[in-house]
Amino acid sequence: MDHTSNVDIYSQKLSDEEFRRIQRFMLDTLGIKLAPIKIVMVNSRLIKRLKSTGIGNFKDYLDYALSSEGRVNGEFECMIDELTTHKTDFFREPEHFVFLREQVLPNFVSDRYAPFKIWSAGCSTGEEPYTMGMVLNEYQLANPSFDFTIFATDISNASVMRGVRAIYNKDSLSGVDKNLIRKYFLVSRDTTENKVRVVKQLREKIHFSILNLVDDYFFQNGSLDVIFCRNTLIYFDDVSKRQVVGKLIEKLKPGGYLYVGLSETVSQFSTAIKQVSPSVYVKLN
Numbered sequence: 169m170d171h172t173s174n175v176d177i178y179s180q181k182l183s184d185e186e187f188r189r190i191q192r193f194m195l196d197t198l199g200i201k202l203a204p205i206k207i208v209m210v211n212s213r214l215i216k217r218l219k220s221t222g223i224g225n226f227k228d229y230l231d232y233a234l235s236s237e238g239r240v241n242g243e244f245e246c247m248i249d250e251l252t253t254h255k256t257d258f259f260r261e262p263e264h265f266v267f268l269r270e271q272v273l274p275n276f277v278s279d280r281y282a283p284f285k286i287w288s289a290g291c292s293t294g295e296e297p298y299t300m301g302m303v304l305n306e307y308q309l310a311n312p313s314f315d316f317t318i319f320a321t322d323i324s325n326a327s328v329m330r331g332v333r334a335i336y337n338k339d340s341l342s343g344v345d346k347n348l349i350r351k352y353f354l355v356s357r358d359t360t361e362n363k364v365r366v367v368k369q370l371r372e373k374i375h376f377s378i379l380n381l382v383d384d385y386f387f388q389n390g391s392l393d394v395i396f397c398r399n400t401l402i403y404f405d406d407v408s409k410r411q412v413v414g415k416l417i418e419k420l421k422p423g424g425y426l427y428v429g430l431s432e433t434v435s436q437f438s439t440a441i442k443q444v445s446p447s448v449y450v451k452l453n
């Protein structure tokens with residue numbers, strides 16, 4: 169491995185062969201299709217990893233990150249983190265949460281042995297499952313017999329860990345109602361810090377774990393009421409999209425709902441679902 173400090177890391181350029189190696193890896197491991205135009209983005213993001221690891225060129229870096237040593241040392245995950253998009257927000261695509269509150273929840277029949285089960289698949293840093301948590305907790309306050317469980321998964325270990333910590337910049341709350349902020353966030357005592365933390369009561373409702381959507385899922389078939397898989401499949405190739413959509417639908421109860429991002433459509437991948445609202449699908453019986 170070239171760890172020489174006098175190599176100019178910033179001038180390193182990915183060769184076509186190295187980029188093809190990354191494309192193959194991303195497709196095989198994550199189902200993500202990297203278009204040729206992404207070479208510039210990949211180049212600049214992986215330069216950060218060259219800098220952090222002190223490895224002087226892309227060939228040695230890829231050999232290391234993809235080796236068993238790289239996997240054990242966490243570089244494999246750092247590379248995935250750099251090559252995936254984690255953009256998210258509280259109440260992102262707010263109409264989805266309106267549909268949840270006004271259409272989905274009132275039709276759920278409460279049963280104290282079977283709480284409402286919802287999964288944020290591709291949860292990034294946690295804003296989506298915590299938004300679900302606020303909506304569901306508010307619903308529970310008005311309907312005391314209602315109970316819920318939220319599962320949140322992502323392939324990115326770093327993102328999931330941020331979700332578990334539940335500490336966010338105050339600015340990220342700009343789309344959140346003031347009453348909800350007061351109820352569900354603790355503001356740092358240090359006024360220079362600009363940080364907030366989700367309250368314990370809500371943190372305890374979210375079960376975070378790491379899961380690659382291309383692999384097997386730990387949920388039982390037909391066990392979930394709602395799955396959000398938003399702005400995640402968008403990066404997948406069509407073959408992986410079809411497989412993942414099929415597996416997600418399998419995990420839903422008949423009559424359960426699958427949400428994708430507002431710019432996505434998945435009805436072409438399955439006849440087992442019907443669209444009921446923009447980018448919301450119901451599983452047919």
Ligand SMILES: C[S@@+](CC[C@H](N)C(=O)[O-])C[C@H]1O[C@@H](n2cnc3c(N)ncnc32)[C@H](O)[C@@H]1O
Nearest residue numbers: 198253255256290292323324380381398399400
């Ligand atoms: C753009 S974020 C979407 C976050 C959230 N669902 C939303 O809409 O705001 C996409 C997330 O999908 C995750 N992701 C990408 N490929 C994945 C895979 N194969 N399995 C699980 N998660 C994946 C990324 O790590 C990233 O956090």
